[in-house]
Amino acid sequence: SQQGEEDPQALSIQEGENATMNCSYKTSINNLQWYRQNSGRGLVHLILIRSNEREKHSGRLRVTLDTSKKSSSLLITASRAADTASYFCATGLTSGSRLTFGEGTQLTVNP
Amino acid sequence: DTAVSQTPKYLVTQMGNDKSIKCEQNLGHDTMYWYKQDSKKFLKIMFSYNNKELIINETVPNRFSPKSPDKAHLNLHINSLELGDSAVYFCASSQFGQEHGYTFGSGTRLTVV
Numbered sequence: 001s002q003q004g005e006e007d008p009q010a011l012s013i014q015e016g017e018n019a020t021m022n023c024s025y026k027t028s029i030n031n032l033q034w035y036r037q038n039s040g041r042g043l044v045h046l047i048l049i050r051s052n053e054r055e056k057h058s059g060r061l062r063v064t065l066d067t068s069k070k071s072s073s074l075l076i077t078a079s080r081a082a083d084t085a086s087y088f089c090a091t092g093l094t095s096g097s098r099l100t101f102g103e104g105t106q107l108t109v110n111p
Numbered sequence: 112d113t114a115v116s117q118t119p120k121y122l123v124t125q126m127g128n129d130k131s132i133k134c135e136q137n138l139g140h141d142t143m144y145w146y147k148q149d150s151k152k153f154l155k156i157m158f159s160y161n162n163k164e165l166i167i168n169e170t171v172p173n174r175f176s177p178k179s180p181d182k183a184h185l186n187l188h189i190n191s192l193e194l195g196d197s198a199v200y201f202c203a204s205s206q207f208g209q210e211h212g213y214t215f216g217s218g219t220r221l222t223v224v
Contacts, residue, residue: 030210031210033212035212035215037152040218041217041218042115042201042215042216042217043203043213043215044215045213045214048211048212050210086152088154098144098156098159098167099213100156101153101154101155103152103153104152104153
């Protein structure tokens with residue numbers, strides 16, 4: 001069965017608001033990654049969090065990981081219209097192994 | 112100076128034809144991948160090569176045949192194309208054994224009519 005499931009499937013907010021996306025997975029992982037995909041483009045790596053880490057920051061992004069609940073969240077603060085995209089979580093079972101992607105959250109930030 | 116480049120970007124072809132998609136990376140990575148993204152944006156891995164050796168071969172029809180002439184190139188050949196093959200195909204690369212993200216190409220949108 002699919003490793004990652006994301007929630008919500010779609011999220012619409014106003015510019016300046018925060019956006020939170022969640023990801024759940026089923027098996028033990030080595031790391032969890034978040035990617036952004038703009039319409040008609042390839043995926044862009046945003047951030048990686050290892051299984052022994054609980055929180056990580058990168059600019060306006062904050063990622064948390066709860067391995068006991070097998071879940072992660074991506075928070076985008078002070079959103080901008082340019083953040084409009086699909087966001088995917090992906091899990092790696094071992095270092096350097098394949099990534100299994102979730103179904104994605106479509107984020108729309110209205111100006 | 113594109114990191115992972117795929118060609119062509121768009122491919123429209125008739126059922127039964129054979130087509131190829133090419134991928135090249137200039138990042139010095141040793142591992143390359145093919146992913147298929149369906150109309151619902153679900154991404155599924157198809158193949159992976161590490162230093163020209165096939166390391167991942169998912170349940171993909173044998174009409175799909177990857178080829179890696181060197182670690183910077185990974186091509187995908189598809190025989191006898193079917194309507195259900197219509198999708199966006201992404202090439203990606205990474206350095207095996209290191210916890211870094213994948214670098215993706217911009218995708219090839221394949222439409223079979």
